[in-house]
Amino acid sequence: MNRRTRKKAIVWLLLAAFIFTLWQMPGDRSEAAAAKSVAGSWKKDSKGWWYKFSDGSGYAKNEYIKGYWLNKKGYWVTKWDGKWHHNAKGWWFQAGSWYPKNQWLRIDRKDYYFDSQGYMVTNRWIGRYYVDKNGVWTKTRNISDKYPTDSPAANWGALQVNGVDLCSESGEKIQLKGVSTFGIIWSEGCENINQEAFKTVQSWGANTIRLAVYTEGGYGGYCETSVPRSTLDQTIENGVAYATNLGMYVIIDWHILSDNNPNKYIEEAKSFFEKYSAKYADYTNVLYEICNEPNGSTTWAEVKSYADTIIPIIRKHDDDAIILVGTPTWSQDVDEASKNPVKEKKNVMYVLHFYAAEHKEWLRTKITTARNAGAPVFISECNICNANGDGSVDYSSASEWKKFIKDNNLSFIGWSLCNKDEKAAFIRHDCSKHSGWTESDLTDTGKYYKNWFGEN
Ligand code: IDC
Numbered sequence: 246m247n248r249r250t251r252k253k254a255i256v257w258l259l260l261a262a263f264i265f266t267l268w269q270m271p272g273d274r275s276e277a278a279a280a281k282s283v284a285g286s287w288k289k290d291s292k293g294w295w296y297k298f299s300d301g302s303g304y305a306k307n308e309y310i311k312g313y314w315l316n317k318k319g320y321w322v323t324k325w326d327g328k329w330h331h332n333a334k335g336w337w338f339q340a341g342s343w344y345p346k347n348q349w350l351r352i353d354r355k356d357y358y359f360d361s362q363g364y365m366v367t368n369r370w371i372g373r374y375y376v377d378k379n380g381v382w383t384k385t386r387n388i389s390d391k392y393p394t395d396s397p398a399a400n401w402g403a404l405q406v407n408g409v410d411l412c413s414e415s416g417e418k419i420q421l422k423g424v425s426t427f428g429i430i431w432s433e434g435c436e437n438i439n440q441e442a443f444k445t446v447q448s449w450g451a452n453t454i455r456l457a458v459y460t461e462g463g464y465g466g467y468c469e470t471s472v473p474r475s476t477l478d479q480t481i482e483n484g485v486a487y488a489t490n491l492g493m494y495v496i497i498d499w500h501i502l503s504d505n506n507p508n509k510y511i512e513e514a515k516s517f518f519e520k521y522s523a524k525y526a527d528y529t530n531v532l533y534e535i536c537n538e539p540n541g542s543t544t545w546a547e548v549k550s551y552a553d554t555i556i557p558i559i560r561k562h563d564d565d566a567i568i569l570v571g572t573p574t575w576s577q578d579v580d581e582a583s584k585n586p587v588k589e590k591k592n593v594m595y596v597l598h599f600y601a602a603e604h605k606e607w608l609r610t611k612i613t614t615a616r617n618a619g620a621p622v623f624i625s626e627c628n629i630c631n632a633n634g635d636g637s638v639d640y641s642s643a644s645e646w647k648k649f650i651k652d653n654n655l656s657f658i659g660w661s662l663c664n665k666d667e668k669a670a671f672i673r674h675d676c677s678k679h680s681g682w683t684e685s686d687l688t689d690t691g692k693y694y695k696n697w698f699g700e701n
């Protein structure tokens with residue numbers, strides 16, 4: 246070999262070595278845009294390749310850089326190399342047979358959240374973090390970390406009423422839907438106040454539980470002495486805790502009924518709401534229903550005076566909880582209420598109850614009248630049978646209510662999670678389970694609500 250050829254060979258060899266090094270180096274240079282967004286350079290030491298950011302923020306770890314996974318020590322692990330994919334349902338990120346689900350993942354210095362199916366989530370809050378239209382985390386808010394990630398209470402935060410609509414903390418219209426317990430101490434339903442039971446109901450699509458705290462009416466009212474108040478308090482606190490653990494909303498319902506007029510036990514109501522609004526002041530998932538169903542000769546003026554006394558007590562501790570105010574005639578007269586609203590203007594809603602086999606178009610008209618007058622309406626109790634909780638189910642009336650509720654984006658709570666031998670019960674009388682109910686454990690009513698919760 247003469248000098249010339251030797252020189253040529255060396256140049257070629259060097260060039261080949263250089264190309265080989267480039268080829269070995271991770272990094273797809275064809276994606277110029279991505280490269281720009283992760284400015285930095287690949288480095289190699291005895292343990293392998295790592296990625297140094299050029300902005301002085303150190304090196305990549307626990308994250309993907311252009312499809313290459315850098316482990317917690319910052320080294321590239323080929324086995325986890327991954328890539329974005331998409332189909333009609335959205336984008337996901339796949340690495341071999343693995344893809345992220347129910348988790349955050351940092352890709353090219355941006356944080357993405359993937360839902361339970363593995364799709365990238367866009368345009369919403371995931372707990373305290375907001376992901377924008379590109380699925381990228383852009384904002385953070387301060388909320389309680391009591392609620393599980395991606396649960397309704399975590400995503401929607403402290404609810405607010407805007408105009409006549411119930412909205413999330415960030416202002417999007419939302420719908421609460423769920424079940425009411427039976428009387429919290431009544432044998433046919435009290436055992437259904439447990440963690441697994443609420444989880445079952447949540448799996449049907451419900452996001453809210455209502456705790457029916459009867460005031461009187463025989464055995465077990467809060468204003469009676471047959472059951473120690475401490476037992477009732479414990480049940481309420483357990484119920485709130487179970488809902489909170491699941492990130493569900495929970496309504497504490499002062500369930501007046503045979504007492505007709507909420508003023509009968511106004512003293513008890515004052516201390517009840519004083520106690521619970523203080524206790525749950527920083528629980529954004531707790532709502533207060535101050536009088537289930539005023540009835541008999543009780544007028545709206547009397548209910549309003551009661552509400553104007555109780556609401557400030559709640560507001561002393563909790564300045565923005567949603568407060569639900571029952572209306573006369575077993576919570577039908579929302580139209581009356583709308584003509585002379587309570588003093589508090591913030592986050593108050595007027596309660597309407599319906600039992601579809603008896604209550605029809607005329608009752609929906611009251612809702613429309615109230616809303617047109619600017620009064621927000623919340624359906625905190627309803628069923629598709631007769632108003633006595635029995636009789637028969639009326640599917641055709643039920644579907645008219647369902648349509649109306651959907652058209653107006655109203656919140657609704659079904660009565661009730663018990664196995665009493667009555668049409669309103671969700672669970673069959675011969676079923677003794679206290680959670681994990683399957684379709685065959687449910688009554689016609691129970692099945693109807695389960696399907697309804699599952700709809701959008
Ligand atoms: C009913 C129960 C029933 C119980 C009765 C007690 O379903 O088993 O014997 O209470 O008075 C309401 C009330 C709600 C009623 C329900 C059905 O808010 O307490 O529950 N209902 O009658 N308003 C309209 C119907």
